[in-house]
Amino acid sequence: MAPRLEDLAVGQEVARAEVVVDRARLVRYAAASGDFNPIHWNERVALSVGLPGVIAHGMWTMGAAVGPVVDWVGDPGRVVDYQVRFTRPVPVPDPGEATVEVVAAVGALDAEAGTARVDLTVTVEGQRVLGKAQAVVRLS
Amino acid sequence: MPVDTGYAGRVYPPNAVYEVGREHLRSFAAAVGAQHPAHTDVEAARALGHPDVIAPPTFAVVVAQRAEAQLFEDPAAGIDFSRVVHADERFTHHRPVHAGDRLVTVLHVDSIVERAGLAMITTRAEIAAEDGEPVATVVSTLAVRPEES
DSSP: OOOOGGGOOTTOEEEEEEEEEOHHHHHHHHHHHOOOOGGGTOHHHHHHTTOSSOBOOHHHHHHHHTHHHHHHHSOGGGEEEEEEEEOSOOBOOSSSOEEEEEEEEEEEEETTTTEEEEEEEEEETTEEOEEEEEEEEEOO | OOOOGGGTTOBOOOOOOEEOOHHHHHHHHHHHTOOOGGGTOHHHHHHTTOSSOBOOTTTHHHHHHHHHHHHHTOGGGOOOGGGEEEEEEEEEESSOOBTTOEEEEEEEEEEEEEETTEEEEEEEEEEEETTSOEEEEEEEEEEEOOOOO
């Protein structure tokens, strides 16, 4: 069952999760999304364009960050709007992995529309990688 | 070659139908770590009132990027993809995308603005079902870095 709007308060934390990403996941995302930009799988190319190494697709990070919101709201179809700014790349080491931390809190409530805006704080090693990350969910 | 700001305001004709497949939605969900069963299990999706498995919230980027290629792969637009950085992205869902959807996209070039040496290109993909029912609006802004001098 979906959370009820009247039970929510602005500022309330509704979900928190850690999502791990390694090179294999980026290759999987490249295949599923059709985004084969080599900066997401080829270290040589990534370094040649001035990056610190292979970085995650911004769209992977955006897609992964909304998962905890979907699980909280109970139906992916309730996410009616979702936006982010890409503020900092997410380097993905090899060997190893990067851990993306997501904290979701109520940013605004609209009783008339029956929606809540959920603001996401998305960080890697304490630094924000997404800005203005906001999902609007329909609760009625 | 600099980005041709004259492309701002352009609207492309509807592109080829994009068929949304169940297995593709399952692969995409697995790649972004989307664990909700409505992405993978038809019965779970139907129990929530959806006609078939539904897409994760960012799947529409796959459909939008097909349409955006009309601009980015046009040599006359002067967009060097090796110098492109994704600045922001927004999805507005008029209804969920589901397996079996046949989607048609109209690409709008909303603006091309030069700012501090960067060309900021904002596109809007209006995604609809074949019968015209609006499905999703995907707004994307890319920053194109200037060539090394």
